[in-house]
Amino acid sequence: MDGARLIGALPPLRGKLTPGADMAKVTWFRTGGPADLLFQPADEADLSAFLAALGPDVPVTVVGIGSNLLVRDGGIEGVVIRLSPKGFGEARALDGNRLRAGAAASDKRVAAVALEAGLAGFHFLHGIPGSIGGALRMNAGANGVETAERLVEAVALDRKGRRHVLSAADMGFTYRHAAAPGELIFVSATFEGVPAARDEIRAAMDEVQHHRETAQPVREKTGGSTFKNPPGTSAWKQVDLAGCRGLTIGGAQMSEMHCNFMINTGSASAHDLELLGETVRERVFAASAILLEWEIARIGRFEEGREVLSFHP
CATH class of the missing domain: 3.30.43.10 (Uridine Diphospho-n-acetylenolpyruvylglucosamine Reductase, domain 2)
Incomplete structure (x- = not known):
C-alpha cells in the first residue's frame, strides 16, 4: 500500500x-x-x-x-x-483516590504519580516497561497485581472516530487479555487506588525495581516476557526444563539470565526471533505437553520465502 x-x-x-x-x-x-x-x-x-x-x-x-x-x-x-x-501522555491525580492517565503515559510514570498522591496499588506498574494503552489491551500485570484490579473506566475511539467509555466490566479482562473489540483505540483511562503512607508505597516500588534489575535482562534488546505463564507453573521453568535456556537462532537468543526473555544479541532479524520462539514452543511441548502461548505481540508481514509457521501439536 x-x-x-x-x-x-x-x-x-x-x-x-x-x-x-x-x-x-x-x-x-x-x-x-x-x-x-x-x-x-x-x-x-x-x-x-x-x-x-x-x-x-x-x-x-x-x-x-x-x-x-x-x-x-x-x-x-x-x-x-x-x-x-505530548498528546496522550498526561498522568495526574483526581479526587476520590483516583488517577487519570493518557494511553501514551508510561506505566512507570503512572506509578510515580500514584506515589506522589499517596495511593497504593500501582507499584506493579513501576516494573513494567510499557504504556497505559498496552496495559489496557493486555491486562498488564506483575508482582501479583493486574491492571483490571485498578481500572475504573477507559476511553477509546472506534474505527470511525467515535468516542466510547468502557467500564472495567466492559473490558472483559482475563489473564493478560482484554476482550474489548480489537478496533478500539484507547486514549485514556481512570484508575482507583488505596490511600497509604508514601514510605510503604516506595518500599513496594523498590522491591519491584530490585527484582527487575537482578532477575531480568533489562539492558538487552528484548521484548519482556516472551510467553504467558501456563496454569499452575511458570513459563521460564518450562523453557528451562526443555533445555532452551541460552538457545540461539541467528542473532536471537533465549536469555541465560531469565530464559523467558528473548533477546536480540545485535544482529537478529524478526525472522530469527519468531523462529526461536516457535522452536521453544515445540520443544517445551515435546518435554512437558504444555503448549506455551506468546505474550509478545507479533505483527506485520513476513518477507517472501521467510515465513515462520506457528507450532501446533
Whole structure:
C-alpha cells in the first residue's frame, strides 16, 4: 500500500504523517520492516478526524512504546498509529483516590504519580516497561497485581472516530487479555487506588525495581516476557526444563539470565526471533505437553520465502 497516496486522500491534520516509517526504531527489539504509513496524532480530536476520514478498507495497527512487540521483516500494511506522550501522555491525580492517565503515559510514570498522591496499588506498574494503552489491551500485570484490579473506566475511539467509555466490566479482562473489540483505540483511562503512607508505597516500588534489575535482562534488546505463564507453573521453568535456556537462532537468543526473555544479541532479524520462539514452543511441548502461548505481540508481514509457521501439536 502506498503511504504517500494515503496521505493525499486525507484532510489537513495537526499530527505527523510518515510514509515508509522505519519500525525498527520503534520496537525494543530494534528489528522489523517499514510501516506503509505512520500517524502520530496531536491529540484525541486529531485522531478522531483521521479515523473518520480514513477509508474502511485501510488496515489500522496501533502500537505503543514497542516494548512487548515484534514487527516482522516485511513491514506493516496500511496505517500504524502511535500515540505520542505530548498528546496522550498526561498522568495526574483526581479526587476520590483516583488517577487519570493518557494511553501514551508510561506505566512507570503512572506509578510515580500514584506515589506522589499517596495511593497504593500501582507499584506493579513501576516494573513494567510499557504504556497505559498496552496495559489496557493486555491486562498488564506483575508482582501479583493486574491492571483490571485498578481500572475504573477507559476511553477509546472506534474505527470511525467515535468516542466510547468502557467500564472495567466492559473490558472483559482475563489473564493478560482484554476482550474489548480489537478496533478500539484507547486514549485514556481512570484508575482507583488505596490511600497509604508514601514510605510503604516506595518500599513496594523498590522491591519491584530490585527484582527487575537482578532477575531480568533489562539492558538487552528484548521484548519482556516472551510467553504467558501456563496454569499452575511458570513459563521460564518450562523453557528451562526443555533445555532452551541460552538457545540461539541467528542473532536471537533465549536469555541465560531469565530464559523467558528473548533477546536480540545485535544482529537478529524478526525472522530469527519468531523462529526461536516457535522452536521453544515445540520443544517445551515435546518435554512437558504444555503448549506455551506468546505474550509478545507479533505483527506485520513476513518477507517472501521467510515465513515462520506457528507450532501446533
